[in-house]
Amino acid sequence: MTDHVLTYMTFFPLAGMGVVLLLPRERHDLIRWVSALFTLPPLLLAVWLYGHFDPTKPGLQFIEKFRWIPDYNIAYFVGVDGLSISMVLLTALLCFLCIFASWGIDKAVKGYFALFLLLDTGMMGVFVALDFFLFYIFWELMLLPMYFLIGIWGGPRREYAAIKFFLYTLLGSVLMLLAILALYFSSEPYTFDMTVLIAQNTKYGTAALPFWPFDRLGWGFQHVVWMALFIGFAIKIPAFPFHTWLPDAHVEAPTAISVILAGVLLKMGTYGIMRINFPMLPAATAELAYYFLAVLGAWNIIYGALCAMAQTDFKKLVAYSSVSHMGYVMLGMASFTSQGINGAVLQMFNHGTITGMLFLMVGVIYDRAHHREVDGFGGLAAVMPVYTGVSALALFASMGLPGLSGFISEVLVLLGAWQKYPILTVLGASGVVLTAGYFLWTIQRVFLGPVNEKYKTLPEINGRELFTLVPLGIIVIILGVYPNAILDLLRSSLDELNRTVIPYLS
Amino acid sequence: MQLSPVIFYLIAALTVGSAAMVAFSRNIVYSAFSLLGTFGGVAGIYVFLGADFVAGVQVLIYVGGILVLILFAVMLTHRIADVQITNRSVGRIPALVVIGIFIFLLIQSIRETPWAKAKEIVYAPTTTIIGEWFLERYLLPFELASVVLLAALIGAVVLARKETRE
């Protein structure tokens, strides 16, 4: 059992999909409960993993490896280190909670939950895969259900959103595939094994390529591959200017899918950069991080915050706030300091829980009022006090209020970034003020003020909704008070990661 | 004169001859039964080529499965009496011409191409190694094959079942 814990975690939901498909399609409750049952074991295993992971070792743990397609040196190779275990925890948790957030889906229930479970497997796989080929398969596996989940169960403009999402990510996938093949054919012997590719990271050339525009930029093979991978990942993050799929996808997607999108999918971008770009292409990383991670990250923070301020759709507002918050991750990891990179990964985790809460919270109000116009509410605090309390927790955590988890990661990121890019840090930190501005304004418009007569009788948040929100809220508080709960996992792995890049920094 | 070429030519003649029966016979039942000769002949050729396992599979699946299936289909869809009418064929002459040219060209190219030669030609049993390879190198296609077969099975059941009106 313990030898294959990652495999079980990854494929349990897939088995669940099989079971769900065999269930009669009109037994909605049965389907829901079976889905919940099949997302619970990964969560329990993730907790077990958390307990048994040895945080003092920087390397990979819980490795499983066997030859899969030996002709092309493709292996089934999974394992976790500090970077991925945090993401695995997040994925397992959010997937479990999102099943409950999906309870209200009543259109083609069977298909929805089957696709959801497939998505779960895809996401988990991305975070545990250590073979490039496997990684790509999971990456694409996740794209497909996402497309259908948005395109079928989404809002009024779902087709547009789904296709936009699909095209954007497909573009990213194509570039990534090219980069993967480029790395494969420059490895010796040909291999998709990430650990081997990392061990060979000095081999990929940095001499400028002899054709335009690379000769002008002084870019070598490494840089080109880096850029291809980066664009693939940047679309997922989403970094400016590849971010416009996000608001549309979020607004149209059903609540649980928004949570998954923001909570897990966005992390794949930054995870990929840290898992692949950093150790495999350290020279290019050292050269390009400033322009494409730090500057873009700071710009993301401010730009996302400003765009969020202008939104009137609650969900769109939260979506743009994600753009802003992911900027911190980029800025933090570009600093190559212990605080910065740990803060970045912690921010990924925190953003997952906090934004998850925010989307769940928007979902609650949307289910009741059937619209999301920020200006259309008012005085909800008097109507739904418990809901207001939980929402306030989420909103303040997102603002980076000290004592809650968002603060820790933002401070670490900015503290780390300051040591390399003080000016960008000042810009990034000003995002904190803007964030406070638009969220407070939102609180004021939605929750405060005189009660809107139309919504005087809205029912209070119910037990199921609380069940999805409260665990996240507890995590948000615990990590604010005791961030070592996650930082301990990350520290040694990420410091090791830093050490691979630092020698190349000029 | 060695025995094996003789046997080879016999088998080849059986194969080709019964294939010709399939192609030219006016009676579909004869065509179907001629297939038995072709399939058996091909199995013999496999034996000649040292592919014992494939030969076995050929006999089991083609002769034992597909052929029986075809015969069933023939029996289910025709009254034996009016076979000639239903097994009509059209445009034989142009087809024969074109295919004749085609076969001629094929044989030409078979003769002219310098085929790669194996280092040594072995006549060892292949079942073991095929079995191993199925579970190693060809694991994915092997698994896929089972899925395909399952799908075909279900599909055939769905298609052939009588539509019941409610």
Added chain:
Amino acid sequence: MEHPVPTDYLRWIVLLPLLGAATNGLLGAGLQKKLGKWMISLLACAPVVISFLLSLKAFFDLLGLKPEERFLLDRVYAWLSLGTLNADVAFWVDPLSAVMILVVTGIGGLIHIYSMGYMHEDRSYWRYFAFLNLFTFAMLLLVTADNLLLMFIGWEGVGLCSYALIGFWYQDHVNARAGNKAFIVNRVGDFGFILGIFLIFWSLNQQGHGTVTFREMQRFVPLLEGQEMWGIGVATLATLLLFIGATGKSAQIPLHVWLPDAMQGPTPVSALIHAATMVTAGVYMIARLHFLFSLAPVTLAIVATIGALTALFAATIALTQNDIKRVLAYSTISQLGYMFLGAGVAAYGAAVFHLMTHAFFKACLFLGSGSIIHALGGEQDMRKMGGLRGHMPYTFWTFAIAVLAIAGTPLTAGFFSKDEILWQAFSSEHGSALLWGLGVVVAGLTAFYMFRQFFLVFFGECRADSHTRAHLHESPKVMTMPLVVLAAGSVVAGWIGLPAAFGGSLFAGWLEPVFGPHQEAHGSAGLEISLMLLSVAVAALGFYLAYLVYFRRTLAPERFSSLAGGLPYRLSYNKYYVDEIYQFVFVEGSLLLARIGAWFDLHIIDFVVDGSAKLTAFVSWLNGLFDDYVVDGIVNQVADSTFAAGDKFRKIQTGNINSYLYVILGAVVITMIIKLRYWS
């Protein structure tokens, strides 16, 4: 370090109010319904009172230690440790923070008790006390934190509670907006503060001693001398950034705008947060980091100047306001200006001293005004008050004492602390006669506007409507008792800080382990006494003017308001239009930027994205046309000619699968012929 006394009770000073907040916040609604409000009061007040007792214990424990090792440290657990960054959750009490925890829990406790009376009618009684406790927790955390990051939690935490309590009656948009304003303006300050922390940590890290802990910082800060960033000394830059934080929290120019609006909250909140404790956090922070500020004379000069200017600026606004709480709010800003003036001339002890005395008399004033507002059924306009002296004796007398104290009447607390600051402003090496002059002018203005308020409220005709007048009553005991205690404090608290000329200050001696030996004054005792007399004279002049205008009414106020075409009056009455300017520049500015950003997303980026999709579609349409007309045209031509030529092959061109097979076969045959003929 081993301590002769156990220190792990320190955490309870801080955590008890948090526990109170948590129970009231989570269970309060139910408890209030089931058990009544007394349970809430008990849960809220008991922790603060116990905290106060524990603070006293800490104070006496400190007294029992030798002056040079007078501090207590309670390390709870490692909070953040990454690379060279090490921040613990640890509570640190030295003489400075001992003063602060006594003030916070002492005055905070009194205000808790007062609130039991003031808020009695409110439906959200539990929510009020949950936030009040949470505030106490955050403030205690701020003052006992042993490192900058932990302090920052308290720093922002008080901001949050202030936000929640200002907007406590959230059903009114005005209150909610005031809360927002407070939080956002504070955030601007915090932005500077956190950058200051980064800068300090980074530059110490450069020296190999990255730390955010106060004690270690004190040890290593001298290393910063000579280090530069962007052409400015690191110490100067860092202190300036921290000072931005202080201006936000302590409502100094230019971030003072939130405090007057903060008066929208319940009055006890104004007393606790916006007068006695939270707003003094900036002063405390500067005092805490005095070793750093002392390295940066430029910053000190700026601090002193901003302090003096704020004092003057706020005082001039206070002259013309009619809202009883707004006058007090501007007076708070003005008094905070004094404290910054003191801190800016490196007289940290004097600043902290004034902080403490101010806490007493300003809390007393606010609670007194709360008592008045309570009695008048929520009326806050002084033009509708008057003649309340007879109706509310306790309130009257305590208010009178507090007004005397703030006006700097000799022998009251305000007198000693204010004069200490003025004397330091004059005599310290960082001070100047100009700063002193400004301070004295403000003293005169303070006396004027405080007595203006006093006379308007308590003397003359009662201008309230008859209904309100019929209900006039003194407030209940639970509200007046705290007033009496605070009034007593407003007098007595000053006596522990006698000027050097009168025998020296106990208070300064107490803080000596923190700030180092008391600075030798440059002037003589005689000079000190004469300057003191001068400022008292100026204050007396202010009193006399107020007396003439608002008590004797021999001078019409219009004589002043119409001065110089009424411009100074209008400026003062409209708070120099700062709110309007900020609204226009910052709020509208960022909204404009926001709209530009959103527009850019929608019309540029999405235009490119959708455009490329459309372009692809267009290209494929063109492609289709090409296929339809060019390729198919040729094919059709060929087919037609074949058709015409070979009628005999009509039979095999049936259009079914066979024809395709033939085509394929034909193509293969032709290819093979070519291959065999020409390429072999």
Added chain:
Amino acid sequence: MAIGLAHYLVVGAVLFGLGLFTVLTRRNAISILMGVELILNSANINYVAFSHYSTGNVDGQIYAIFVIMLAAAEAAIGLAIVLAIFQIFHTIDVEAAETLKD
């Protein structure tokens, strides 16, 4: 003359031609399927022959087995379709059952 690769290929080629002929000329769906079987068999002969003479390993044989598998699936589905068509049109003449096109 010893039997070599070419012999097998020729058998395969002829078989292919006959299969093609059947597919081309027959109008009976079952006969067409028989033709397809002939074509598949000819391909298999080539696979196994190449496997034996050219590569010397069993790759070709494995491909042949996969082809047989696919043929089985194809036959099952194809004949099922034929039966279904027969039930509807009462004929399996492909030209008579052209309504599918419309």
